Amino acid sequence: MIQANNVSLKYADGTVALRDINFSVKPGEFVYIVGPSGSGKTSLLKLLMGMEFASSGSLYVMDQLMVRKETRKIRKIRRNIGPVFQEFRLIQGRTALENVLMGMRFLDIPKRQMLDNAKNALAKVGLEHKASVMVEKLSYGEAQRVAIARAVARKPSLILADEPTGNLDYDNAINIMNLLYTFKDKNTAVLVTTHATHLIDNFGDASIIRVEAGRINVEHRGEQK
Amino acid sequence: MKNAVYFVKESARIFRSNKLSNIFSFFGTVLILFLLALVVGIWSISSQLAVLLKEEAEISAYFEQDIQNVEELLSMIEQIDGVRDVRLVDKEEARSRMETILGEESGILNLFDENPFEAYFEVKIHLEKMDSVFSQISVLNGIDYVRENREVLEQIEGISKALEVLGYLVIAAVSITTLVIISHMIRQGIYQNREQIKTFMLLGAPDNFINFPYILLGFLLTFGGGIVATVLIDILINQGYINIHSTLPFIPLPPKNQLMLGLSIFLLSVSAALGILGSLFGVYTSKNKN
Numbered sequence: 001m002i003q004a005n006n007v008s009l010k011y012a013d014g015t016v017a018l019r020d021i022n023f024s025v026k027p028g029e030f031v032y033i034v035g036p037s038g039s040g041k042t043s044l045l046k047l048l049m050g051m052e053f054a055s056s057g058s059l060y061v062m063d064q065l066m067v068r069k070e071t072r073k074i075r076k077i078r079r080n081i082g083p084v085f086q087e088f089r090l091i092q093g094r095t096a097l098e099n100v101l102m103g104m105r106f107l108d109i110p111k112r113q114m115l116d117n118a119k120n121a122l123a124k125v126g127l128e129h130k131a132s133v134m135v136e137k138l139s140y141g142e143a144q145r146v147a148i149a150r151a152v153a154r155k156p157s158l159i160l161a162d163e164p165t166g167n168l169d170y171d172n173a174i175n176i177m178n179l180l181y182t183f184k185d186k187n188t189a190v191l192v193t194t195h196a197t198h199l200i201d202n203f204g205d206a207s208i209i210r211v212e213a214g215r216i217n218v219e220h221r222g223e224q225k
Numbered sequence: 226m227k228n229a230v231y232f233v234k235e236s237a238r239i240f241r242s243n244k245l246s247n248i249f250s251f252f253g254t255v256l257i258l259f260l261l262a263l264v265v266g267i268w269s270i271s272s273q274l275a276v277l278l279k280e281e282a283e284i285s286a287y288f289e290q291d292i293q294n295v296e297e298l299l300s301m302i303e304q305i306d307g308v309r310d311v312r313l314v315d316k317e318e319a320r321s322r323m324e325t326i327l328g329e330e331s332g333i334l335n336l337f338d339e340n341p342f343e344a345y346f347e348v349k350i351h352l353e354k355m356d357s358v359f360s361q362i363s364v365l366n367g368i369d370y371v372r373e374n375r376e377v378l379e380q381i382e383g384i385s386k387a388l389e390v391l392g393y394l395v396i397a398a399v400s401i402t403t404l405v406i407i408s409h410m411i412r413q414g415i416y417q418n419r420e421q422i423k424t425f426m427l428l429g430a431p432d433n434f435i436n437f438p439y440i441l442l443g444f445l446l447t448f449g450g451g452i453v454a455t456v457l458i459d460i461l462i463n464q465g466y467i468n469i470h471s472t473l474p475f476i477p478l479p480p481k482n483q484l485m486l487g488l489s490i491f492l493l494s495v496s497a498a499l500g501i502l503g504s505l506f507g508v509y510t511s512k513n514k515n
Contacts (some may be wrong), residue, residue: 079428216411
C-alpha cells in the first residue's frame with residue numbers, strides 16, 4: 001500500500017521536514033503517527049497525499065511512485081484515499097450531507113448508493129440529525145466529524161487522517177477512533193496523526209510511527225507485529 | 226449524467242457568488258451581440274438589395290417620337306448581346322409610373338394640358354455588359370438618347386462591399402470582446418472559489434468535473450445573451466419593416482421572415498460558440514494546478 005525508501009523532504013525555504021525515512025504500510029494496517037508539534041507528522045501526510053513531493057528517495061502509494069509533474073496520476077491515487085484534513089476543508093455554503101456527497105460525485109458510485117453511503121457515514125459519526133445543516137453553523141467538533149464522514153463515505157483503500165480527534169471530547173474521540181478502526185477489517189490501511197497518545201492504548205493492534213525532528217521510529221504492536 | 230442537476234446548481238451558485246459583476250457581464254454581452262446582429266442585418270439587407278437592384282439593372286432608350294418602325298427597333302435591341310429583356314413603355318404607362326412614385330403629390334401632373342411623358346424602351350441588361358449595350362443602342366437609327374442608372378448601382382454595390390468589410394471587423398471585435406468578458410468572468414469565479422477547487426483537487430476530482438460548472442455558466446450566460454439580443458433584433462426588424470413599408474415602399478427589402486430566421490440562427494450559433502470558447506479560455510488560463 002505504502003512504501004517509503006530513504007525519503008527526505010526539504011521545503012523551498014531550506015527547512016528539512018523529513019530526513020531519510022523508511023517505512024511500509026500494508027492493506028488493512030492501522031498506523032498511528034505520533035510526535036510533538038512541528039516534528040513532521042503533517043509533512044508526512046502531505047507527502048502521502050501528493051501535496052508535497054520527496055526531495056530525495058522514493059515514495060510509492062498504492063504501488064505508484066509519487067512524482068510532482070504527474071498531476072493526473074496523483075489525482076487518480078487521491079480518489080482511493082479518504083483524507084481528513086487538519087483544517088477540515090469543508091465547502092462553505094453547503095449542508096453537511098452535501099459536503100459528504102461532494103467527496104463522491106466524481107467517483108464511479110451510482111447516485112442512489114452515493115446518497116446511502118453519505119447518510120450512513122453521517123450516522124456513524126453521530127450527525128444524521130445535522131445532515132441538512134449548513135456546515136458553517138456546525139460546532140468545531142461537528143465540522144470535524146463531517147470531514148471524517150466525507151473521508152469514510154468514499155470507502156477508500158487508504159485513510160489519511162490528520163488529528164481527527166483533535167477537537168473532540170473523549171467519548172466522541174473514542175467513537176471516531178472505533179469507526180476508523182473498523183476499516184482494518186475492510187482491508188483499508190488507516191494512518192492517523194495524533195497528539196492523543198492516551199487513545200493509542202485503547203487500540204492495541206496498531207503500528208506506531210514516532211516522528212521527531214524529521215526522523216522516524218516504527219513500532220509494531222499487537223497482531224501487526 | 227448523475228451530476229447534471231449538481232452542475233446546474235453549481236453554475237447558479239457561481240453566478241450568485243458575484244451577482245452584480247455577472248449581471249453587468251450578461252448585459253454587456255447582450256449589447257455586444259445586439260450590435261453584431263445590427264451590423265450583420267444591415268450587411269445582409271444591403272447585399273440582398275444590391276443583388277435585387279442588379280437584377281433590375283436597366284437602360285431607358287428614348288426614340289424619336291415620330292418614327293414608324295418601333296417594333297423593328299425593339300427587335301434590333303432585343304438581339305444585342307447583354308440584353309435580357311426589352312419592352313415598350315408607352316406614354317400612358319410612363320405617366321402612370323410617375324404617379325405611383327409621386328404618390329399623394331401626383332396631382333401636380335394635372336397641371337399639364339397634355340401628357341408630358343415620352344414613350345421609351347425599357348431595356349433590362351446584364352450589368353457587366355452595360356457599356357457595350359449602352360454604346361450599341363446609342364448608335365441605332367431612330368434612338369434619340371439613352372439613359373442608364375449605373376452610378377446608383379455602383380454606389381449601392383460599393384456601400385454593400387464596405388458594409389461587408391465592416392461586418393467582418395465587427396464580428397472580429399465582438400468575438401474578441403465577448404471572449405475577454407466571458408473568460409474574465411470565469412477566471413473571477415474560479416478565483417473566488419479557489420479554496421473549494423483546491424479541496425476538490427485534494428479529493429482527487431478530475432479537471433473536467435471541476436471545470437464543467439464554470440464552462441456551463443459561461444455558455445449559459447453568453448447563449449442567454451444571444452437569445453435576448455435575438456429578441457431585440459427581431460423587434461427592431463419588425464418595426465423597421467413597418468416603417469420602411471409605410472414611408473419608402475419602393476425599396477426592395479428581402480423577405481422579413483427569412484432575414485429574421487437567418488439572423489436568429491447566426492446569433493444563437495455565434496453566442497453558443499463564443500460562450501464555450503470564452504469559458505474554456507477562462508478555465509485554462511486560470512492558475513489552479515494540482
